[in-house]
Amino acid sequence: MTTATSRLTRVHAINWNRLEDDKDLEVWNRLTSNFWLPEKVPLSNDIPSWNTLSEPERRLTIRVFTGLTLLDTIQSSVGAPTLMPDAMTPHEEAVYANIAFMEAVHARSYSSIFSTLCTTREVDDAFRWSEENPALQTKAELILERYRADDPLMRKVASVFLESFLFYSGFYLPMYWSSHAKLTNTADLIRLIIRDEAVHGYYIGYKFQQALAEASPERREAVKAYAYDLLLALYDNEVAYTESLYDEVGLAEDVKAFLHYNANKALMNLGFEGLFPAELCDVDPTILAALSPGADENHDFFSGSGSSYVIGRTVATEDEDWAF
């Protein structure tokens, strides 16, 4: 088994003015400027909306958020800390420390939603459900196995799949509610989480690609094959998880399109091509619009099908024009 021989063997005081990889600072700045806490979102405004949901819809929502809480907990307490000893630069370690803390904020946020909207009993029931749901436990185990194994590249693969793929069976639901003008403040909070996860998946995927480029061609092929195998194992399990949750409300097929779309993006974060063809990634446009509120114009100028495209007046530009 190949291990990173150039791992950091002792601790040096970190000097952010001497970078080995400027991506570390770029991502650190991005993450710290994105920092937020759940208290910033007025979740209590969702109480009237919560009361319009049926009992099965409320149960589904609490279960989905409990499943997301488990993933955030894994990423905060195991995933990001597991990546630290593999870091190639002290700045990379610091970025993982930021990711670990932010995942703890995400996990904590779901409890803020629960304490605002739900009864203690409903929440206790959902946490009990999370301990017993086979697909949720399998999902956690498939990831934790890779975190425990001595293969730094596969730890990053598992981490990117968690960040960029596994969350989305859950993220679908608040976007669905938001597209029906329900739980819109909760959706605002989830969008902050979605934004963070994009940076996490991008960065860990970038570090994976850097490390993979150093490996032998045989090792590169083997890791790529492992990665696709793991994705398929996770995908089969996600389908079971999705059906166990969403069949009751008739949304499972739509969630699966969202899974395919995001599985492709997770693979792209690793530098690999997507697996699912476009016809399987046909996500309901109202879900995409909920993901990008205010950005509903179609910018495919080429196809002529766009509702609008942006064009402005030509103006002279100087450096300071761009500094806004």
Added chain:
Amino acid sequence: MAAVSTSPPELIYFSTRSGNTHRFIQKLDLPARRLPLEREAPALEATGPFVLVTPTYGGGEARGAVPAPVIRFLNDAGNRALLVGVIAAGNTNFGAAYGLAGRIIAEKCGVPLLYRFELLGTDEDVTRVRKGVREFWTRPS
């Protein structure tokens, strides 16, 4: 009015070390040049009409969305005069800021935002952009 030229405009693009936009350009297989990453590198100059392809930076705010090397390139009036359109890379996870760099450049430079794609781009993105760039160029205006 008739077509100006039979060959499509050149693509000029920026891609960071992560190489996502670079990978997309490679898949397009169209004439393309990459803006240098380093400030010290000799500046690239546009020599004919071109479409700019750029990633979007930052966490969803206008400030910092356009990468600095792209700003330096567009601050040259000669380059700006030859810009005919912009294509932006991004991630829908950033919500309304998806491909924001493209919108900013389109507004500032008075050119259309032609297309947006995510990360490395899908096969469909490649097909649409390849076809679109050719047709855009030969379209009667």
